[in-house]
Every structure is written in structure tokens, then in C-alpha cells.
Amino acid sequence: MTKGIPRIPDHAPRTINLLDLSGQYRKLRDEINQSIMEVLESGAYIMGPQVRQFEQHLEEFLGVRHAIGVASGSDALLLSLHALGIGTGDRVIVPTFTFFATASAVSRLGATPVFVDINPDTYNMDLNQVEDLLIKDAKIKAIIPVHIFGLPVDMQHLMSLAVRHNLYVVEDACQAINADIATAGTDFITSDRREINEPADSRSSSSDKALTQKAGTIGHTGCFSFFPSKNLGGYGDGGAIVTNSDEIAEKIRILRVHGSNPKYYHSIIGYNSRLDTVQAAILDIKLKYLQEWTDKRRNIAMMYNGAFQDAGLVEAIKTPEILEGHVFHQYVIEADQRDRLAQHLKDSGIGTAIYYPLPLHLQQCFADLGCHVGDLPVSEQACNRVLALPIDPELTREQIHYIVNTIRKFFA
Numbered sequence: 001m002t003k004g005i006p007r008i009p010d011h012a013p014r015t016i017n018l019l020d021l022s023g024q025y026r027k028l029r030d031e032i033n034q035s036i037m038e039v040l041e042s043g044a045y046i047m048g049p050q051v052r053q054f055e056q057h058l059e060e061f062l063g064v065r066h067a068i069g070v071a072s073g074s075d076a077l078l079l080s081l082h083a084l085g086i087g088t089g090d091r092v093i094v095p096t097f098t099f100f101a102t103a104s105a106v107s108r109l110g111a112t113p114v115f116v117d118i119n120p121d122t123y124n125m126d127l128n129q130v131e132d133l134l135i136k137d138a139k140i141k142a143i144i145p146v147h148i149f150g151l152p153v154d155m156q157h158l159m160s161l162a163v164r165h166n167l168y169v170v171e172d173a174c175q176a177i178n179a180d181i182a183t184a185g186t187d188f189i190t191s192d193r194r195e196i197n198e199p200a201d202s203r204s205s206s207s208d209k210a211l212t213q214k215a216g217t218i219g220h221t222g223c224f225s226f227f228p229s230k231n232l233g234g235y236g237d238g239g240a241i242v243t244n245s246d247e248i249a250e251k252i253r254i255l256r257v258h259g260s261n262p263k264y265y266h267s268i269i270g271y272n273s274r275l276d277t278v279q280a281a282i283l284d285i286k287l288k289y290l291q292e293w294t295d296k297r298r299n300i301a302m303m304y305n306g307a308f309q310d311a312g313l314v315e316a317i318k319t320p321e322i323l324e325g326h327v328f329h330q331y332v333i334e335a336d337q338r339d340r341l342a343q344h345l346k347d348s349g350i351g352t353a354i355y356y357p358l359p360l361h362l363q364q365c366f367a368d369l370g371c372h373v374g375d376l377p378v379s380e381q382a383c384n385r386v387l388a389l390p391i392d393p394e395l396t397r398e399q400i401h402y403i404v405n406t407i408r409k410f411f412a
Contacts, residue, residue, distance in 0.1 A: 016399050018351040019229055020392045028285060035281040048277035054284040055240070061178075061287060062214045064222075064242045066249035069275025070256050073174040073225025073239040077105035077144070079273060080170045080221040080241055083251040086111050086142055093133060093143040095125040096359040097379040102144055102172050103360050112369070114140060115361040117376040121321065123332070123386075124153045126378070127161065134165045142168035147176035147215045149320075149355070150231065150297075150329035155181050155218045162219075169219030174239075177224055177232050178294045179215035180325035215325070216242050221252075226275075226283055231297070231329050232290050234279040296393035297328040303397060304331055304389065307404040316411045318385075330355060334385040335407075342387055344410045350403055353388045 025032060039050060051069050058067040070076050086092060088110035094103045096115040103113040114137065116129045125145060134140060143162060145153040155171075162169045173179070216222020226238035243249050254261045259270030305319050318334035320326075332355065335341050342352045359379040361371035373380065389403060 015349045016351060016390050016395075016403065017392065018353055018388065018390050020394060021228055021233070023392070023394060028289070031285045032282055035285050036278055039278050039281050045277050047274055048280075050277050050281040050284060051275055054275075054280040054287070057284055057287055058240060058242070061290070062217055062222075062242055064214075064217045065244045065246070066242060068241045068243075068249060068252050068256065069280060070239045070241060070252075071273040071275065072237040073223055073227065073230075074101035074105065075256075075271065075273040076174070076221075076223035076225070076239040076241045077101055077170065077172060078108060079252050079255050079271065080223055081105055081109055081111070081142065082255055083248050084142065084168045084170070084220060086168070089139070090141040091137060091139045093125075093130055093140055094360070095144075095146050095148070095379075096361040096376050097123060097356065097382060098146045098148060098172070098360065099174070099356070100360065100363070101174075102146055103366070106144075107366075111141075113360070113366070115359075115366075115369075115371065115376060117378045118148075118382065120378050120382070122151055122323070123148045123382065124151060127154060127157050130158070131161055134161060134167075140165070140167065142170060144170045144172050145219070146172040146174075147179055149332055150176045150179055150327035151320075151323060152176060152179045152181045152215045152325050156183060159218060171216045171219040171222040173216035173222045174225035174227075175230065175329040176215040176327060177230070178290055179327045180212045181215055181218060182211065182324065183213050183218065212325075217244070220245065221248060226279065231293060231327055232283060232286055234282050234286075236276065236279055238275050238279040238283065240275070293393040294327050297391060298322065298326065300391060300393070300395050300400065301326070301328045301331050303400050304404070307401055308333075308407075311404050311408045313404070313408055313411065317407065328391055330388040331391040332386050332388050334382070335387060336385070338385050338387050341407065341410055345403070345406060348406045350406060351390055354386060355388055356386075357383055359383055 039048060042048060055067040055069055070079060086109055090111040091114050092106045092111050093116055094113045095118055097118045106113040117126050118124060119126050145158055147153055216224060222242045224240045226232060226234045228235060241252050255270040256273045258272060259268035260266045302322055308314060308317055308319050320332060345352050359376060361376055
């Protein structure tokens, strides 16, 4: 028997899903049901008091001045860019290895996404490539760093580039709520009109600046998704935008209600993008458990890495590093014969997913940008090799070893 791997039955006692959402609900059933009933009985289904209550609790949790609930993480990106004045003729840097919404928000406003490759170890955007682009392209007005799979981008490096080139920064933290970013108390202030405010919890004096900030709180805005599978997920679509700018926050609050302020008086054309009261009430309950779930996800990632090491799979499987601040929205490995391995795991009752099978620069809808196979090779290779394994916070050590042992049998 392989060292470190206990004797595991050939068949899992039950299917191991990528994420057990119904199991999480059962644990919180009484609290969740009560919060929903309070909304239903109140009749305040749109912009009820629970929305502002959740926003305030999110502000406190993240250490940010403003949190604004919106209809989805996709809308969070769209409204952020709109509030910052991004539009026709502007160019915005985005990673090609990310969910579609990151780039579609740019295109929907008439701007052009400029795709960059990724670091092969972190899957985050390659900041050296970003720097090269900024030197060559004066039309770039903004950048959207994506904290992919819950691992923060090197924001100190990125913000230094943003300050130097006078860029807007919209953090796509849809997968990274509660991720920590080391900042050493640095203030990020541009020389022109684009001021990046200090975090809400570090404005008193230079001597007590926070050494870390939460993902999403460093750029001009940060965007979060509350899609059910996210680390903080509702029971439908939902999202939020956070910012330390009073001016940007006010623009976003107007944009989310058709551009009206006051009601029925429209200064701009906006959107119907409000966080439902029921979802806000649910998220407010779940927010209390987020730190506990985050700790469990990190522990699970460490158990996976240890089990792969003990199983002698470190040559066959590329595992993620347990880096500071990573909240493991997904636990993603790389492997040859990825598709066959995924089928093998499925046949063994183990859920997996591929994030992402095709990079954005090769998507048909972006064909007019003139990108070709081979332009961003690191992302293209990753799309052929990545596989997400179950990362439910309640995953047991036995289940982890069953998954790893099943993978070992595939390569054996």
C-alpha cells in the first residue's frame, strides 16, 4: 500500500460532489428559513432593509467605506466600468484565462478588451506582460486584475503600474471574497484625476496602516459575485461592488436603479441591477460563517497537497501552492490526459469541473480582435490541462484520500 494512503474501498460510499450546496443549507436551515420568512412577511421584496443591513455588514467585514448590492457579479463589473467612464475608444487590460464576464463587461460598453497571458504557477495575469503593453499602448485606460480561484494578484506591483500609467483599476474579486493581500500600509494615489483611496480601516495615521487588505478593497472598485457556488453564495444571482470613493459609490447607487435620483427622475441611463432582498437576507446569515469556511477550504487544500505527495503523484499532478491569502474558491490541479482523468473520476462518483476549456482571446465573439492560437500560449496550455477537484468545506479526510487514490489508480 502506498505510504500515507489508508485502505480505501474501491467505490466511494456516496457521490462526492464538487460542492455540497444542499448539505450547507441543511446545517443553516433554521437561520436561513427564518430570514426568508421575515422578508416574505414584510412585503419589502425589492431594496428592503435587509439589503442595507447586509451592505453594512459587508463593509465592516472587508474594511471598506461603501458596499453596494447589485444583481450579479457580472453587473458589478459592468457598473464599475460605467461609473468610471469607460466607453467607446477605450482599451482595458484583462486576463484571457478567466470567466467570460470579465471581458464582456468591457465590450458591452463599447471599449476593447486587451488580453494578456497568465503566470503558469498562479494563473493570475502576467504583470510583466502588462507592463510591456502599457509602454506600447497609450489608449489603455483601465485594468481588471482577476484574483483567480481565490488567489490574489500581486496588487502592490499592479498598483505601482496603475499609478505610473494613470489607470483605473477594477478588481475582479468574484472568486476571492475574504482573500488577504499584503500591502504594508502603502497608499496608492495617482498624480492625476484617478485617486485610489486608502482602506477604510487605515485612514488615521501613517503609523498604523493596515499591513493587509481584503481582495477587492485596493482598486477604484472591487467586484464580488454571490452565485450559489461562490465561497459566499446565495440561492440565486447576486453581487456587490465595494469602493472607498464616495463619488464612485454614489454613481453606482444611481446606475443600479435605472439612473434615477430621486425615483422617476433620470439624470443618466442606468440599469435594473438591484440585489434582491431575499438574497441579501440569506447572505447576511452566511457572512457570519465565511471565515470558518475559508479556514476549512485552506485546510482541505493542504490535505490534498499532502495526500498527493504521499501517493507519489507530484510528477504526474501539478498541485497549487498554498500561498498567503489564498481562499481556494477552487482547488485546481493540472494533468496530462485531463479529459480521460475527468471521466475516470466521474465513473468513480467524483465530481470535477474544467475552469476554463477555452481562453477568452480564442472565443468566437472576440474573433474581430484578431487573436490567434499561439498568441497567449500559457493560458492555452492551461486550458488543456486544468481540472478542479471537490473543495466543499465539509469534505472529509477520508473523501480526500479516496479522490487522490482514484487518481493514483488512473496513472498506475
